[in-house]
Amino acid sequence: MRNNFLGYSVAEILKATGATVTKANLVNDRGIHICKSMIAYQRFGAGETPESAGIKGDHLAGKYYVLFEKHYREEIKQLEAEGVATDIAKKQASLMLEAQQMLQQWEAGDEEVMALWHRMNGWVYEGFNETYRNIGVDFDKFYYESGTYLLGKERVEEGLQKGVFFKKENGSVWVDLQAEGLDEKLLLRADGTSVYITQDLGTAELKYKDFYYDSSIYVIADEQNYHMQVLQATLKKLGKPYAAAIHHLSYGMVDLPSGKMKSREGTVVDADELVKEVEDAAKEATLAKGKIEGLSEEELQQLFHTLGLGALKYYLLKVDPKKRMLFNPEESVQLTGDTGPFIQYSYARISKIRRDAEATGVVDLTDFAQLTELHSTEAELIQDLGRYAEIVTEAARALSPAVVAQYAFDVAKNYNRFYTEVPILKEIDPLKKAFRVALSAKTAETIKVSLGLLGIDVPDRM
RNA sequence: GGUUGUAUAGCUCAAUUGGAUAGAGCAUCUGACUACGAAUCAGAAGGUUUAAGGUUCGACUCCUUAUACGACCA
Numbered sequence: 001m002r003n004n005f006l007g008y009s010v011a012e013i014l015k016a017t018g019a020t021v022t023k024a025n026l027v028n029d030r031g032i033h034i035c036k037s038m039i040a041y042q043r044f045g046a047g048e049t050p051e052s053a054g055i056k057g058d059h060l061a062g063k064y065y066v067l068f069e070k071h072y073r074e075e076i077k078q079l080e081a082e083g084v085a086t087d088i089a090k091k092q093a094s095l096m097l098e099a100q101q102m103l104q105q106w107e108a109g110d111e112e113v114m115a116l117w118h119r120m121n122g123w124v125y126e127g128f129n130e131t132y133r134n135i136g137v138d139f140d141k142f143y144y145e146s147g148t149y150l151l152g153k154e155r156v157e158e159g160l161q162k163g164v165f166f167k168k169e170n171g172s173v174w175v176d177l178q179a180e181g182l183d184e185k186l187l188l189r190a191d192g193t194s195v196y197i198t199q200d201l202g203t204a205e206l207k208y209k210d211f212y213y214d215s216s217i218y219v220i221a222d223e224q225n226y227h228m229q230v231l232q233a234t235l236k237k238l239g240k241p242y243a244a245a246i247h248h249l250s251y252g253m254v255d256l257p258s259g260k261m262k263s264r265e266g267t268v269v270d271a272d273e274l275v276k277e278v279e280d281a282a283k284e285a286t287l288a289k290g291k292i293e294g295l296s297e298e299e300l301q302q303l304f305h306t307l308g309l310g311a312l313k314y315y316l317l318k319v320d321p322k323k324r325m326l327f328n329p330e331e332s333v334q335l336t337g338d339t340g341p342f343i344q345y346s347y348a349r350i351s352k353i354r355r356d357a358e359a360t361g362v363v364d365l366t367d368f369a370q371l372t373e374l375h376s377t378e379a380e381l382i383q384d385l386g387r388y389a390e391i392v393t394e395a396a397r398a399l400s401p402a403v404v405a406q407y408a409f410d411v412a413k414n415y416n417r418f419y420t421e422v423p424i425l426k427e428i429d430p431l432k433k434a435f436r437v438a439l440s441a442k443t444a445e446t447i448k449v450s451l452g453l454l455g456i457d458v459p460d461r462m
Numbered sequence: 463g464g465u466u467g468u469a470u471a472g473c474u475c476a477a478u479u480g481g482a483u484a485g486a487g488c489a490u491c492u493g494a495c496u497a498c499g500a501a502u503c504a505g506a507a508g509g510u511u512u513a514a515g516g517u518u519c520g521a522c523u524c525c526u527u528a529u530a531c532g533a534c535c536a
Contacts, residue, residue: 181465183535225466226534252467253533285501307501319475324468324532331474331488336501338475338487345501352499387478394478406476409486416502425498462501 001271002254002316004137005455007219009317009401010249012453017396022211025139026203029121030146035102037061038116039095040068050123056130057123071095107193131271135309136455145199152202153194155238156187164237180233200231208242215245222250249399252324279308281333292461306457307341313456314340318405338409343447344458346412350444351460356425357437365434377418378439384414385446401454408450415443
């Protein structure tokens with residue numbers, strides 16, 4: 001989720017600076033991990049489907065992945081008990097052998113394997129799409145590893161011909177990046193199957209041919225820092241013009257208070273469940289406040305969704321991307337303090353003022369030259385609002401939504417102070433009153449746009 | 463072993479890129495609602511910026527070394 005939110009937000013920020021942005025999603029739809037899930041499904045699945053099991057397709061595939069790892073570990077333990085050394089047991093376990101065999105069958109286009117692959121991938125995509133819709137993230141273009149790894153193999157071939165790659169006795173292909181301060185890197189296995197980076201070479205080329213970008217930003221966790229350096233250096237060796245245009249927006253992994261999340265062991269926080277939890281927290285708080293009479297059931301659901309997602313997105317985006325962050329489930333559900341709903345609250349508050357202002361016929365002025373004195377909170381707020389353009393520029397330069405998040409919080413905070421210290425609709429002087437209403441409106445607009453850059457919606461009431 | 467990231471208040475994070483008294487939120491304590499919306503506001507308390515050196519008129523920020531935690535490569 002940090003990945004999705006970051007990518008979405010950075011795209012919005014760059015668009016705000018006038019850039020043309022295409023959001024691409026690279027789908028990891030092939031490889032040993034997929035085969036593991038498929039093997040486990042063949043063995044233990046008993047024909048289960050998302051419909052029959054009543055769970056989302058991506059969760060179902062994930063379940064079998066975890067199941068594979070579980071049985072795999074058991075098998076290793078068993079072999080060890082029989083006196084087989086650990087590293088040999090890992091290689092000899094029947095599950096692993098089957099998975100590797102399946103990968104080869106897959107690359108050979110085996111019909112049965114392909115059928116199962118299509119079927120299970122279909123479930124996964126459906127599940128992903130549902131989640132993307134739910135969290136308000138979208139993409140302009142999808143790339144699939146299965147569609148790019150062959151192109152990657154061609155690039156490897158090209159590198160061999162150009163003499164920038166080399167072949168070892170066993171037939172595996174490598175690139176020597178020691179001059180770049182990196183190591184030798186495997187590009188193609190001895191058996192001819194591709195490795196992770198192979199498809200990246202293909203994907204990079206495909207992306208470039210599709211869009212001829214000036215800059216291609218990869219939003220990937222920092223555990224791939226080395227991998228990205230290798231990719232860029234390898235493309236440079238191939239003399240690709242787009243090698244220099246690649247940027248890695250590297251972000252720190254998200255830890256749980258209980259430690260690192262591991263998909264293998266199933267110790268992950270599920271995105272769908274998490275969204276539900278924050279929505280529930282928002283619901284409880286909203287109902288307790290009792291400010292939302294007259295909203296339909298549907299509008300209420302929408303509101304809880306807006307607030308819940310606001311809390312979650314803000315929580316994940318307010319931290320500098322490059323920092324490893326701690327995900328505290330209790331804090332992520334918080335609605336007070338330095339949170340999304342705090343800022344949304346300021347917006348809703350202003351919305352009420354604007355409704356009342358309209359109802360009571362406050363004049364809508366734009367010329368305040370006659371206004372001679374400003375309250376200190378007004379001056380501060382105005383100054384803050386004026387920083388918007390500068391903030392967007394800075395956020396785009398640093399590729400950091402955290403800059404925008406911090407700014408939105410500052411604006412909301414300054415507005416709240418202004419609000420408590422200065423009368424707005426209670427002001428008697430019509431000029432001052434009109435000015436303060438206009439200032440409020442401008443603040444609301446700034447909040448809306450700023451949060452919009454983070455992918456967060458604002459409610460008129462909450 | 464090599465490369466690399468991080469270290470700031472009890473906790474989670476800021477600090478306009480080397481500038482004035484290091485700021486917020488949470489938690490703790492005190493105060494403000496017969497209301498322009500208290501999901502708020504005002505205030506108190508909380509700091510040898512991991513450690514030791516160095517550069518500089520000036521260092522959280524740059525350099526060196528060490529320590530801790532993490533990631534990756536072998």
